[in-house]
Amino acid sequence: MIKVAKPYVTEREVEAIREVLFSGRYLTGPKVEEFEQKFADYIGVEHSVAVNSGTAALHVSLAVLGVGPGDEVIVPPLTFFSTVSSVLHQNAIPVFGDIDPDSYCLDPEDVKKRITENTKAIIPVHLFGNAANMEELLRVAKENDLYVIEDAAQAHGTEYKGEKVGSIGDIGTFSFYATKHMTTGEGGMLVTDNGEWAKLARNIRSHGMTDRDHHDYLGYNYRMNEIAAAMGIVQLERLDDLNEKRIKNSKYLLGRLRELKIPWLTTPRLESRVKHTFFWCPVLIDEKKLGMGTKRLREKLYERGIETRHRYHNPLYKQKVLTEKNPYPEGFPYNSKHYDKNIDYQQVYLETAEKVAGKLLGLPNHPGLGQTELDAVIDSIRSLEV
Numbered sequence: 298m299i300k301v302a303k304p305y306v307t308e309r310e311v312e313a314i315r316e317v318l319f320s321g322r323y324l325t326g327p328k329v330e331e332f333e334q335k336f337a338d339y340i341g342v343e344h345s346v347a348v349n350s351g352t353a354a355l356h357v358s359l360a361v362l363g364v365g366p367g368d369e370v371i372v373p374p375l376t377f378f379s380t381v382s383s384v385l386h387q388n389a390i391p392v393f394g395d396i397d398p399d400s401y402c403l404d405p406e407d408v409k410k411r412i413t414e415n416t417k418a419i420i421p422v423h424l425f426g427n428a429a430n431m432e433e434l435l436r437v438a439k440e441n442d443l444y445v446i447e448d449a450a451q452a453h454g455t456e457y458k459g460e461k462v463g464s465i466g467d468i469g470t471f472s473f474y475a476t477k478h479m480t481t482g483e484g485g486m487l488v489t490d491n492g493e494w495a496k497l498a499r500n501i502r503s504h505g506m507t508d509r510d511h512h513d514y515l516g517y518n519y520r521m522n523e524i525a526a527a528m529g530i531v532q533l534e535r536l537d538d539l540n541e542k543r544i545k546n547s548k549y550l551l552g553r554l555r556e557l558k559i560p561w562l563t564t565p566r567l568e569s570r571v572k573h574t575f576f577w578c579p580v581l582i583d584e585k586k587l588g589m590g591t592k593r594l595r596e597k598l599y600e601r602g603i604e605t606r607h608r609y610h611n612p613l614y615k616q617k618v619l620t621e622k623n624p625y626p627e628g629f630p631y632n633s634k635h636y637d638k639n640i641d642y643q644q645v646y647l648e649t650a651e652k653v654a655g656k657l658l659g660l661p662n663h664p665g666l667g668q669t670e671l672d673a674v675i676d677s678i679r680s681l682e683v
Contacts (some may be wrong), residue, residue: 301604301661302476306528307541313527325503328526332467335533336471336486341464346487347521347529348502351450351472354485355383357469357501357519358446359418361487361494364389364622368417373403374612374650380392380448385540386629390640391418391637392612395647400567401579401657402429404649412437415636418444421451423462424657426478426543427565427579431457431465438466446470448484453478454540456572461619463488473525478540478574479532481525485640542573542664546671547575550660553675554580562678563589577606577659584656591656594681601677606659614645 317328329347337345348354364370368389372380373435375396383390395407403421409665419438421429432448438445449455453471455462463469470493473484487498497514500507505516551564563581567573582591595607618624619642622631630636660676 298660299603299673300663301606301659303664303665304475305664306480307531307535310531311530313531314524315399315522316331316628320328323523325520325596326523328519328523328530332521332529332533335530337370337488337561338534339536340461340469340488342469342488343490344492345382346495346498346502347526348487348519349525350519350523351470351474351484352379352383352444353442353450353517353519354470354472354487355379355446355448356517357415357498358470358487359383359389360501360515361497362418362444362446362470363589364444365635366633367415369413369415370417371403371408371411371419373420373422373424373649374399374614374645375609375654376448376613377450377608378423378613378616379450380420380422381616381619382624384420385618385624385630388625388633390415390636390638391619392416392640393612393645393650395649396653397430398653400427400429400568400571401425401565401653402427403434403454405430405433407647408434408437409618412441412443413638414637416564418446420446420448421466422448423455423539423592425579426452426455426457426574427529428452428457428462428571431462435466444468448476451576452574454536454572455574458570465491467491468494473529473532478543478576479536481521481529482533484521484525514612540577540660540666543575543677544573545579546662546664546666547573547660549664549671550578550674551580551614552577554678557675557677557679570645575662576621576661577657579657579659581653582656582658583666589656595658597681600676601680602676603674604661607655607657608659609657610649612645612647612654614642614647616677 450472473481502519505514
């Protein structure tokens with residue numbers, strides 16, 4: 298079986314973890330501080346705040362910026378649900394903007410249509426290792442006095458016009474989940490150039506404590522431990538090398554598929570202003586031309602020994618927690634006295650998201666694949682009967 302993704306660890310990570318285990322210090326300490334500084338240097342920002350997941354990084358970011366009841370936050374409909382749930386955890390209202398048909402990231406022109414007097418922030422997701430159109434999104438945000446939180450959970454090392462994503466908006470967030478570009482098992486990071494926000498984020502991630510006995514803010518237990526940080530330090534050192542292999546594998550697959558001109562398969566357009574790091578190597582399936590659903594296609598490839606990714610089957614606005622507006626009892630935050638609208642997610646329809654959802658397939662592209670495995674992926678796709 299050619300796996301679609303796998304974490305890459307070496308004896309260096311094992312030794313780093315062993316060192317922490319025998320040190321007897323497991324809670325947030327010098328390893329976390331070292332990881333934070335090195336990650337900030339890598340991304341090109343002044344401050345990093347380590348947390349225990351990418352979801353926590355998003356939630357803390359919104360809390361730091363004061364997003365709350367009555368506020369709307371514009372989010373994309375095609376990504377993992379954390380981008381939306383973090384907004385709800387702040388008792389704010391997710392508003393969906395459509396996606397660009399080439400990048401699958403938030404479309405700035407559609408975002409403009411979603412802005413109201415209640416809008417407080419925009420969360421562009423750099424999907425699959427691509428980058429959202431940050432130049433236009435920042436322009437829209439500046440014109441409307443909005444915050445921009447970059448969700449870079451799938452884009453470690455991705456660049457937009459020579460700048461690492463996460464460093465471009467007001468705050469950037471990252472995930473270190475097991476299959477991401479780099480991993481700490483579980484973990485996340487918030488990055489920013491604003492020292493006051495970073496200080497507040499550190500308070501919020503640790504029960505809102507300003508010292509051992511004083512809780513000045515509503516906080517959470519979102520701390521990263523020393524074991525995860527030790528692993529992250531090593532993984533960060535290897536990130537660029539792993540990314541280059543991922544990029545090389547993805548470009549080879551996409552190049553071969555373009556040459557084959559398969560009528561039911563479309564490869565993504567790659568922009569020169571973006572260094573795409575390919576968390577996914579995505580292809581778009583035309584189910585009508587193929588004569589079967591994308592799910593069945595995935596099953597056929599699996600029978601041939603090829604594992605693929607197939608997520609985001611429906612736009613997020615179709616999730617039950619939204620259509621039934623039940624994140625909290627009695628309909629809160631939608632019935633908050635601070636929110637005077639009657640948003641109905643059952644009426645939301647975003648054209649591009651509807652066309653793309655469920656029809657994207659991620660091909661194996663991880664750094665461990667060699668030429669033989671990559672060619673096997675191509676041959677399996679080519680051999681499918683249409």
